[in-house]
Amino acid sequence: MRPSTFVAGLAAVAAPALAQNMSICDKYTTALLKENTGANQLTLLTLLVNTVVIGNYTTPNMNAVPGILAKGNYMGTEVNLLPYFNGGLASSNRGGASGVAINFLDDGGAAPLMKNLPSTGTSSNQYKLMTHLYQYFGALLGCSATGFPSYAGFGSQAAVHRFMDLSAAEVGYFIQQVALAASSFGVSQDDIAVVGKALNTIFNVRCAPPTVVIPAQGAQLQSICQDETCLLAPMATCAAYPATMKPAKANDTMAAGGAANSTKTGAPAATSSKPAAFSGAAVKIGAGAAGLLAAAVLAL
Ligand code: HEM
Numbered sequence: 001m002r003p004s005t006f007v008a009g010l011a012a013v014a015a016p017a018l019a020q021n022m023s024i025c026d027k028y029t030t031a032l033l034k035e036n037t038g039a040n041q042l043t044l045l046t047l048l049v050n051t052v053v054i055g056n057y058t059t060p061n062m063n064a065v066p067g068i069l070a071k072g073n074y075m076g077t078e079v080n081l082l083p084y085f086n087g088g089l090a091s092s093n094r095g096g097a098s099g100v101a102i103n104f105l106d107d108g109g110a111a112p113l114m115k116n117l118p119s120t121g122t123s124s125n126q127y128k129l130m131t132h133l134y135q136y137f138g139a140l141l142g143c144s145a146t147g148f149p150s151y152a153g154f155g156s157q158a159a160v161h162r163f164m165d166l167s168a169a170e171v172g173y174f175i176q177q178v179a180l181a182a183s184s185f186g187v188s189q190d191d192i193a194v195v196g197k198a199l200n201t202i203f204n205v206r207c208a209p210p211t212v213v214i215p216a217q218g219a220q221l222q223s224i225c226q227d228e229t230c231l232l233a234p235m236a237t238c239a240a241y242p243a244t245m246k247p248a249k250a251n252d253t254m255a256a257g258g259a260a261n262s263t264k265t266g267a268p269a270a271t272s273s274k275p276a277a278f279s280g281a282a283v284k285i286g287a288g289a290a291g292l293l294a295a296a297v298l299a300l
Contacts, residue, residue: 023142024191032185038147043116045134045143050113051181052174053130057114061184068177069110077169084164084247088254091164091247099163101250104129128153137178139214141195155217157203158241161224165244168229171204207241208233 025044026036033040047058055067066072071080083089087103094100107124118130132153139151154160178199179192202211203224210219223233226244249255 023144024187024195025138025141025143026145027191028185028187029143029145036145038143038145038149041138041143041145041148042134045138045141046116046118047185048178048181049130049133049137050116050118051184052177053133054110054113056184062186063180063184065177065180065184068174072173074169074173074176077167079169079173081170081174083249083255086254088249088251088256089164089247090250093159093162099247136214140198150216151214155214156220156222157213158221158223161226162242162244163247164224165226165246166224166230167227168204168225168231171225171230172200175199175204204231205233206230207236207238209235209237209240 022030022036025041029041029044030036033043051057051065051067053067053069055065055070069082069085071078071082073079084091085104087101090099090101092100092102094102102125104125107119107121107126109126112118112120113130118134119127121127131149132151135149135151136153138148175196179196182192182195183189202208202213202222205223206225208221208223211222212219213222221240223230223241225231226241227246232238
């Protein structure tokens with residue numbers, strides 16, 4: 001399978017798919033890969049998420065994507081997300097009172113991603129993170145064909161991202177890369193706007209009440225944006241979120257933005273795979289992201 005050959009003719013096939021009340025995942029799996037199977041949905045999400053992470057690696061493509069590991073500028077603010085992923089910052093939640101440094105590029109870095117794989121092997125931090133991202137973004141986009149894997153990671157993204165103390169520019173940059181990656185494969189600007197709005201509303205806010213994203217996981221605290229630059233969510237429940245502080249540098253070279261394809265950081269290894277939970281107020285709002293996206297697609 002050659003990802004490079006998928007884009008041609010997308011505009012022509014996407015319109016009829018839209019008329020059939022399909023999810024965004026169904027629509028673009030059909031448009032790009034023809035058969036709407038679980039395996040093809042997973043290929044689509046692998047293409048999308050790998051491009052979000054490392055930037056364009058397939059041709060032809062509709063536009064350039066720097067990827068979240070590249071330094072960038074989001075609306076005038078310099079952004080560098082790499083140190084959260086390469087063990088440069090003690091920013092991962094493994095259940096303790098503060099963050100720990102973990103290298104998520106420990107299994108080949110960019111090289112396997114460019115071959116449309118999550119990692120070289122299957123027992124690394126990189127494998128776990130990448131496969132969880134395929135599953136999660138797949139669920140958000142309505143991938144539900146038999147064989148598409150259910151999300152097997154943690155339900156509360158606030159807990160997962162707890163010790164990163166992310167800013168509006170950092171989360172905005174991440175979401176912008178999702179949008180650029182989608183448009184590089186020919187996803188329509190209307191569909192991108194729907195997804196971007198959902199991501200910004202659910203994750204790029206401070207103190208949102210528990211929200212359903214993965215129905216099987218119920219309502220969970222999902223706000224990822226934490227510092228003073230973040231928009232306060234409607235019905236904010238800040239008491240449910242622990243106080244934050246900027247993560248400590250674990251490795252000066254990596255914290256400054258070391259090589260994206262490095263395989264070793266010298267950072268302490270993870271001790272447990274469980275993030276610390278929050279108390280979480282018992283408010284449940286809306287139908288969650290899956291419902292939100294499905295409804296928006298049906299309304300187009
Ligand atoms: C729309 C915004 C975002 C969403 C929906 C999202 C979603 C996720 C998901 C589903 C996971 C996997 C959790 C698990 O394995 O249990 C994850 C992990 C991670 N995310 Fe995000 N993320 C977002 C933004 C960001 C941003 C802006 C950063 C900044 C660096 C970031 C850094 C990370 C890191 C480092 C991990 C690994 C955490 C760990 O295993 O401890 N994410 N994210």
